[in-house]
Amino acid sequence: MKVVIIGGVAAGLKSAAKIRRSKPQAQITVIEKGKLISYGACGIPYYVGGDIDDVTQLMTTASGTVRNADYFKNIKDIDVLTETMATNIDRVTKTVTIKDLKTDNESQLLYDKLVIATGATPIKPPLPGIDLANIYQMWHPDDAKAVRRGLETGKFKNAVIIGAGLVGMEMAEALTNWGIKVTVVEMKDQVLSFLDAEMAASVAQYATGQGVNILTEEKVIQFNGDGVVSEVVTDKRSVLADLVILSIGVKPNVELARQAGLDIGVTGAISVNEYLETSDPDIYAGGDCVENTNLVSGKKVFAPMGSTANKHGRVIGENICGGRVKFRGVLNTAVVKFIDFNIGKVGLTEREAKLLGYEYIAATISGHDRPHYMPEVKSLSLKLVVDAKNRRVLGAQAFGEGDITKRIDVIATALTLGGTIDDLFDIDLSYAPPYNGPIDNVAVAANVVMNKIVGQMVGISSFEAKKRMDEGNAIFLDVRAPEELKKIRLAHSDLKNIPLGQLRERVDEIDKDSEVVAVCKIGLRGYEASVILKGQGFNDVKVLEGGITAWPFQRDAD
């Protein structure tokens, strides 16, 4: 059997390795346009930021061997042709035309099975000045090296990052590590567009607190400079810049597939079925160039991720060797570290649930990631979105200094298996003080959704609460101790403070007929207050969900 694989990074090489393990006699050829194969592009921000000292570490195995063509030949008996481009696929004769980029010589390869793993390319907007020096895309190790060298030599003082997605935020951390001024310009009205607005606002609030200048709803229109970039011009201002990072996203490389007459999906990526076959059953496609199905919504999505590409590679390898393995789909899971903040999302956001017509309940909680008495304790906020009809979890989002990836991964597992909030509550999650509390944040969030469903708790999101605050009719009742308010509180001229322990005796100080928004640090005492007030005949008490920990608007302190 002859297998030709176009693309020598994650999906391509993974499928090659899988095929070799099942078929010792198969002839496997991998075609790669670039000089490098199988490099860990996801590690680039950590090299630029100084966590990693040697960029070649991104190209080695865990045991230190460089993953080059020799390695694949020696260890796996796979032929890898680098600096070689596939220029045409002839599906009738089952021939791929390839061109050696060093010599420009063309030749042809016959295949029984073909794998297209051509990946994606960062988008480079055709703006005036885009080709000035020191405008980089964080895609290739050579770019990373140039930026790192500039940082080490003190060449860069003012960086502008264009695009506040995953890579944009990772690069904002990397550059902040070097103590230079960092501005992030984002066209949309929030950072990290995969989050709901109020979650993104908390991330932006944190970023601003860390000295990063965040400009949203702002469009870059040109770059100025004399050979070298010196200024980024947006539709609202000019920003000084001696370094520009473009991180506005990637587009799938589908030209070869399109020319070959293969189906392209609604998202613009290559269309594949659940076996990762293209519209030609002898041609598979995987990795960043194909579209996926979101497991929760069933909708097609373009969600390029190294983790997905590796799964694709295994499924393609199995199926080429006669298997019939399905790739089930993705959850659009995304996590990103930004300085000391961890941020994540899995499944559907509230915005997506609304758009898709779900009747849903959302709830946000804040809390500690382990018992408050442990010295390593950190906070996190977690939002759950749940189908109100059948209690199935639709998605989750989280941010904070606490351990959020554990919670995101637990919910990813529940989403994969169709779990409900009742399931989330029931899971016998591991418990020991160094790791988490006896009631995990996931169970607390599930519990709050249950309470909301039966009307035992009426919650209000930070965005809704802010509207109420601006309208001026609701009473904002902070039930924390006065010392806690001195440290941090909602910026509100008319904030009422009655500590929870005094609420029963001081209940007459509040008008029973008013709308009351109960506020505390994380939402728990606010909930206790709402129970007390309802017991005293109050009719309209809402709990500020996630408390002041998840309040993305102005906060005051003495």
Place this chain on the structure above:
Amino acid sequence: MKVVIIGGVAAGLKSAAKIRRSKPQAQITVIEKGKLISYGACGIPYYVGGDIDDVTQLMTTASGTVRNADYFKNIKDIDVLTETMATNIDRVTKTVTIKDLKTDNESQLLYDKLVIATGATPIKPPLPGIDLANIYQMWHPDDAKAVRRGLETGKFKNAVIIGAGLVGMEMAEALTNWGIKVTVVEMKDQVLSFLDAEMAASVAQYATGQGVNILTEEKVIQFNGDGVVSEVVTDKRSVLADLVILSIGVKPNVELARQAGLDIGVTGAISVNEYLETSDPDIYAGGDCVENTNLVSGKKVFAPMGSTANKHGRVIGENICGGRVKFRGVLNTAVVKFIDFNIGKVGLTEREAKLLGYEYIAATISGHDRPHYMPEVKSLSLKLVVDAKNRRVLGAQAFGEGDITKRIDVIATALTLGGTIDDLFDIDLSYAPPYNGPIDNVAVAANVVMNKIVGQMVGISSFEAKKRMDEGNAIFLDVRAPEELKKIRLAHSDLKNIPLGQLRERVDEIDKDSEVVAVCKIGLRGYEASVILKGQGFNDVKVLEGGITAWPFQRDAD
């Protein structure tokens, strides 16, 4: 409605709070034998070890309020009677007799619904000398304070911990922090009896490396000393001891329930149905005094855990207020931190699966918990036990310096929802270099089980491999680079070393008809080697699962 709750720690107070939120008019009385209520006993080792400075932190809410009777009265309108013991339950008249331990006055409380949450008591073996001073059980904050004071003043130099369970290992860490000599004596043939033998052996190997003296299969027979303990005598030796920690387990407090004629289960704990009703439908029971059902095996188990007790409290509260909520069961999840090692288990071990008659496949992998190029990277070993008939996951165990609780919790979620290894592989787990690699350890382990099922990989556990090594017939082939062997290798006089990259050309150096055990650091290169050798006509190549990272026997270095 009158509700009486016997027991003022996790399950009791949680059910009280839940009832109050649903029934503002209910009369709720909690009876607690001790002076303290609702304290975080799980935090005691961290107070003793010095992580926590003030033991009262174990008794406060996250916002710093002491959870005493006043707190429960003020905030939740719940009456808590401390230093009060329930002495009798009359189910006909629905009356609990209580005794004030300060005055010895007896009185009676009527109930509509009764909750028994009497907890468990540490086992104190009736050995000669057991009442000598400085023999402690880590149960009450007063004991913790006495031990901490002794450590701070340098009074203790030689500690003996009896019982190598969760608390025993946590205390071994705590005492090691103070630089004193620690010996752990365990009657069974391994530490942490909830683990399979080879996993436990790796933990013991690590503990020994950290200077802790581990004595297994050794029974304490008496304590010597003149008023104060000075020596622990086992069936094999005498050990110097000025401090003894008893941590041989707990027994459920069931006397009151037994006297009242309620059913006691096969495990010796109170028997409850899925609604947590005892054999009397007006009496609920929860927390450490009841028995649970293991969700995987369906068997009754005694598995006292603070996390389970809190879940029980909520279920009982809901059901007393007219709900019909089920408590589904437990997974016997256990995690423990021991110095820089994280150790965990969920579901069934291989030993349990065998005992219960499952036809199972087990596989152990080692690996990094995030990409090898990240500075925070750590190793972990993960063992999966899978039902060979239907591919359902039965359980998992893990150890190492890496982040194991995330993986244990993901598998706990899968177990709760009946997931298979295919599900584990499919989960779109979060991926970013600060947190994990593109193929998570859980997916790697699932993949190895799949490969074992179809015979693509033949694995051998460390225990089986050691037997082969001692018999002397198999060739142990280490395929790492010579420099790696210099640092650490199996202690074996006849270890053959051919680096993986040279294996194809040097294959003639190995006898094709021999049994070959392929060895590497984590098992991956061993697997590659087995694929190469099988391709070259070898018939009996086994991969050492988990590599040298999971080798619990002697390891050599230059």
